[in-house]
Amino acid sequence: MAKLINWKRNWLNSKFELFVDGMQKGAIIFNSWKNEAESNFEHQDYTFKCVGFWRPKTNVFDKKTNELVAVISYDNWKTRAVIHLNSGEQFEWKPTNFWKSQFSVSNHIDTNIVYSPLSNTGSISSDTDNSLIIIAGLFIKQVYNKRGMTLVACFVPIMIAATSRHNH
Template sequence: MARFINWKRNWLNSKFELFVDGIQRGAIVFNAWKSDAESTFEDKNYFFTSVGFWQPKTNVFDKKTNDLVAIITYDSWKSKAVISMNSGERYEWKSTNFWKSQFVVSNYKDANIVYSSSSNSGLISSNTDNSLLIISGLFIKQIYNKRGAALVACFIPIMVATTSRHH
């Protein structure tokens, strides 16, 4: 049976809020300067900490036990990520359209979570109750959003310098 979760994002404090049946059941709060986040959803609490140059990997810890519960690895060229659970299960995150406003987390067997988004809100349809997977999908989306913004910020000075030289 599908679960439906609405989410909205607050641009000012980098916070995602998750709602089930109109009641807030969780949140993801991102560190403004790093690609780390703390999350709660229903009765689960996780800490996401990204490591490596351009954060090619994120370790996910259960905040109650401090156990490493998953590792997320990114394929930046294809806008894909793999969520490897400590149980050995693997799930793929991938964008399903050019603008990355629709994406999915799936193991292509029994777990499928579909996300759709507009600018600051969206809907999650999930056939699993796995809080970590539900939260991870939004976390990965934000990582790719941050990377895209950083890339644009790097290229704007180059474009301005190039166009101003030709005038």
């Protein structure tokens, strides 16, 4: 039976609140300046820490034991990521539509999680109770959103400068 989770995002503090049956069951709080986050969901607490520049990855730690429980690797085209659990299981994150607005996490066997964002809110339909995989899907989307915003922030001044020089 699918589990339905709703989220609400607060733009001011980069926090996602997670709700099950209308009751808040957790949150993900992103660091505004780094691709890092602290999360809790249904009594599971994780820390996400990004490392590397050219071949970035995210190490995921269980906050209670400080054990590395997963590593997330990314492709450079924002089309997929892979969550590698310590158990050896792998889950693929990928967009499910042309506009990359919806996405899923799946092991292509028995776990499928579908994320449907709507502006600052969204829903998650999950056939697993694995809170790490559920949270990781939202974390990956936020990492790709930040990368996209960084590219825009870098190229807009260049485009403005080039346009203004050309017009004078």
